[in-house]
Amino acid sequence: MGCRYRQVQRVHYPEIEPLPAAMQRRARRDVGVKQVFSRLAQEPKKRGRIPFTRIDLDNEADFAEFDTLEAIAAGATIITGAVFTGELEGVAWEVAADVLVRNPNGTYLPVMVSNHRVARPDPHRHMQAIAVSRLGKGTPLQVNASLRHHTIDGYRLTLALMGLAEAGVAPADEVGAVIGQDRDWAYLVDVSRYAPAATRALLTPAPTGPRRVKECATCRFWAKCEPELEAADDISLFLSGDRADTYRDKGIHTTQALIDASLGDISHTARAWRAGIPVLRKTVHTTAPRFDxxxxxxxxxxxxxxxxxxxxxxxxxxxxxxxxxxxxxxxxxxxxxxxxxxxxxxxxxxxxxxxxxxxxxxxxxxxxxxxxxxxxxxxxxxxxxxxxxxxxxxxxxxxxxxxxxxxxxxxxxxxxxxxxxxxxxxxxxxxxxxxxxxxxxxxxxxxxxxxxxxxxxxxxxxxxxxxxxxxxxxxxxxxxxxxxxxxxxxxxxx
Ligand code: SF4
Known part of the structure; x- marks a missing residue:
């Protein structure tokens, strides 16, 4: 779900446009989604022995969720561009499910397209995966690979399952799939493992202030958050994300407090950071391998x-x-x-x-x-x-x-x-x-x-x-x- 302070800043500064990097990221994802859609099976020109129907929806249309429910009601084998919305304990949510694939029992497998690397070859581990071109037609195979966890993909699948549950077509085994950078394979994922964290994140109140995280580097609100962080001498400017949690637990919330705490190397490094020194030596003499x-x-x-x-x-x-x-x-x-x-x-x-x-x-x-x-x-x-x-x-x-x-x-x-x-x-x-x-x-x-x-x-x-x-x-x-x-x-x- 990324930085939740963004939601707050979005409301405060609706006039700030997305940065080119964010637009480029979206463009790359759109290219990936298109590649996947082109690899999915097409509806046959003639009705075959086993009925196969595909409905491509526009997930930006005004009635996208209504169209999704219609496609489900029609029993389409593959639905692309699905949208679900809902409310959890008063908190509204929305999710775009890139692909829905009908299971033989009438429930649907939600499939997300991600620009992450979602699995890597691993001779010692097994996963279930299905070729993208066989979605809706074939059954999963066992492949030698291990899953790489990307919280955001798991959260999107959790919301998609919540939407499917509302529609009465969620799979009982709570399985979804992710198609990563390798656009040929959809890897099956046990979504239930993400559900507690996803609902917790959804129900946690939005933060009251910024904290520097990796995404800040490409966030349109950085020009607003940075001065706030600087004014507070927030420790995240030096140690981003949760890297400063150990010190926060000790009551240290500013870089100056970390310097003053004299905690050895970390306090020395914080002092160098404050002085704008990019690199320090751990040893008096440095060296590097040498060849002719x-x-x-x-x-x-x-x-x-x-x-x-x-x-x-x-x-x-x-x-x-x-x-x-x-x-x-x-x-x-x-x-x-x-x-x-x-x-x-x-x-x-x-x-x-x-x-x-x-x-x-x-x-x-x-x-x-x-x-x-x-x-x-x-x-x-x-x-x-x-x-x-x-x-x-x-x-x-x-x-x-x-x-x-x-x-x-x-x-x-x-x-x-x-x-x-x-x-x-x-x-x-x-x-x-x-x-x-x-x-x-x-x-x-x-x-x-x-x-x-x-x-x-x-x-x-x-x-x-x-x-x-x-x-x-x-x-x-x-x-x-x-x-x-x-x-x-x-x-x-x-
Ligand atoms: S700049 Fe960083 S802290 Fe501020 S909204 Fe963006 S990601 Fe969140």
Whole structure:
């Protein structure tokens, strides 16, 4: 449900328009919903042996809920764009259920489309899932995957089940489904696990003041909430979300109180934050791994659909391996194969010259995920794509270095140790200054679907951003080797 103070601010400031980032997020979700709708089974032209009907509703229409109830009463197999409203102990709620699928016993399975990654492959766990194209026609299969919890998806399903219950067609097993970034599968979810938290959240009175949370970064009301938080010296400005709960429980609600409490590193870090110091050293001497030949790499992916750009910086040249279409298809595997061959050539050349060779990235989760996923999806199908074993051997070798782990072992960042926080302290600045992770998602959408000029600009931006991420990783490494002198030592601030 996110920040509930938004509801309060919406009433106070109805004139404040949504920010471009929010509009872009909505646009990405709309694209996802459209993709799902296009994959759902269509109503057959001729009536088949087993009746199958599909009704597509407009969830923004004036009588959307009435239309939903009509479609249910008609016994439609698939209903898209459904809407339910209701009241729980005097609190009104509304939910858009992206898809309703009729179960054989006449109840309906609510299905939500989400831009989250809702499940991940896991050889040790089982889940029930159904191919999106088989919804309303097939039965679920057991797949090796584990669920990733996203509260908001669970809450939306809870409300949809409440709506279905009102209509008398809620499934007794309280099962719903979520379609995540992989638009081909709907994963079944036991919604009852979310129900207590969802009803609690619904019935909890709206907060009386703001608290900084992750969403504030893209919230239209930040210009109103920030001064309020600053005036109160609210501790959430330093420790966002529930990270300050331990201190709130001790009666510490302001950053100054946290500094004054002299609680060791956390109070020292709060003092640095107050002084606008972005990074501190935990050790007097800092260092970073060193090789004769060093390559910095960075991957860009679009949601869970695929990795479209592998960028590499060798200290002189930036080499991008990129595709702007056919993500998830053979082109993605071929692109990775080109990158992998290039990297191996560099490694072999270094070896022949008797030089040591190291590859760096910043926070390796993304790169590791996409290298492994590419191997799993394309090895044996696309020439040049290594198998999973080869990737695993590389990841666990000394040649693969995560600079985030190196930095974290020696530094503390009052505002975090992301590349965006750390590289400026190391003297590096991005050409595309105000371009963050979410912007790159939107830029890819334009780069892959926009008009010529628009797409060219977005491609240029993405290559610049990726190249600078590689160069920034190198800058952090060089700075650590020089001793990171511009970062004061933790606990030694005046
Ligand atoms: S700026 Fe933050 S606290 Fe204020 S309404 Fe938005 S999300 Fe909530």
């Amino acid at each position: 030949v060093e390559i910095d790499v960075d991957v860009e992916a679009y949601l869970d659909l695929g990795a479209y750009l592998w960028g590499a910086w060798d200290g002189h040249d930036y080499t991008p391996f990129v595709i702007w279409s056919d993500l998830g298809g053979a082109a993605e595997g071929e692109n990775f194969a080109r990158f992998w061959a290039w990297l191996k050539n560099r490694r072999n050349a270094a070896r022949q010259r008797g030089q040591t060779f190291g590859v760096f990235c910043y926070a390796s989760n993304g790169e590791n995920h996409w290298m492994l996923s590419t191997a799993r999806r394309f090895h044996g199908k696309v020439p040049g794509v290594p198998d999973e074993q080869e990737i695993r051997a590389f990841i666990s070798s000394d040649q693969w270095n995560d600079m985030f782990a190196v930095a974290r072992s020696q530094l503390v960042g009052p505002g975090g140790l992301g590349l965006k926080q750390l590289a400026p302290a190391a003297g590096f600045h991005w050409e595309e200054e105000d371009f963050a992770g979410e912007d790159s998602l939107h830029a890819f959408l334009i780069a892959s679907t926009g008009g010529d000029a628009e797409a060219a600009r977005a491609r240029e931006q993405l290559l610049s951003y990726n190249g600078d991420d590689c160069r920034a990783t190198a800058a952090v490494r060089h700075w650590l080797r020089r001793g990171a002198q511009s970062a004061p030592i933790l606990g030694q601030l005046p």
